[in-house]
Amino acid sequence: MFAPFTLEGTHVRLEPLSPDHVDELLEAATGDRSTFAYTLVPSDRPAMATYVERALDHAAAGDQIPFATRSLALGRVVGATRLYELEPWDWTALEPGATPAPHGGVLDRASIGHTWLGPAAQRTPVNTEAKLLMLGHAFESWGVRAVRLQTDSRNDRSRAAIARLGCSLDGVLRVDKPAPDGAVRHSAVFSMTADEWPAARRRLEGRLRR
Numbered sequence: 001m002f003a004p005f006t007l008e009g010t011h012v013r014l015e016p017l018s019p020d021h022v023d024e025l026l027e028a029a030t031g032d033r034s035t036f037a038y039t040l041v042p043s044d045r046p047a048m049a050t051y052v053e054r055a056l057d058h059a060a061a062g063d064q065i066p067f068a069t070r071s072l073a074l075g076r077v078v079g080a081t082r083l084y085e086l087e088p089w090d091w092t093a094l095e096p097g098a099t100p101a102p103h104g105g106v107l108d109r110a111s112i113g114h115t116w117l118g119p120a121a122q123r124t125p126v127n128t129e130a131k132l133l134m135l136g137h138a139f140e141s142w143g144v145r146a147v148r149l150q151t152d153s154r155n156d157r158s159r160a161a162i163a164r165l166g167c168s169l170d171g172v173l174r175v176d177k178p179a180p181d182g183a184v185r186h187s188a189v190f191s192m193t194a195d196e197w198p199a200a201r202r203r204l205e206g207r208l209r210r
Contacts, residue, residue: 159188
């Protein structure tokens with residue numbers, strides 16, 4: 001659906017994921033893995049190569065845009081993230097005489113997720129600016145009505161980070177999918193609407209200036 005593209009700010013560059021990133025991603029994933037408990041982060045080269053291959057299969061199908069996350073301060077890849085669930089809604093099955101809600105975008109909704117960062121990039125501006133760039137692209141280039149983010153309901157750290165972006169908790173999808181640790185995941189689902197984006201953007205930009 002979309003050609004690969006790069007998003008770059010002051011602290012981070014989101015590069016189209018490729019097999020060339022496998023070794024850098026593996027380096028980012030080694031060391032302290034204590035924060036990866038609820039996130040799929042491969043720990044060896046064959047698993048990382050498969051991870052990238054599957055992400056690229058989704059990209060070829062047009063339903064995901066995967067990125068390698070490069071810290072500009074460190075000069076290396078420090079993790080990965082994706083835009084996914086790229087949804088143009090079907091407005092053809094309306095009641096006779098009904099008019100679709102006004103919308104000038106190419107998509108109605110998108111999600112941000114599959115995100116992980118190595119320990120060196122955590123508690124730095126990398127994640128904040130990456131989300132700012134992705135939200136900005138979704139709302140301002142695609143014209144989406146809303147962006148969703150979700151995480152394992154047990155992941156308090158991730159839930160707090162998503163809330164700090166300005167997203168609201170929509171609810172918890174119980175028994176949603178397998179979790180990387182073998183549990184059955186309940187997913188905490190958050191969203192931000194197009195109306196909420198301008199104020200959220202100002203807050204995020206202010207945070208990055210501190």
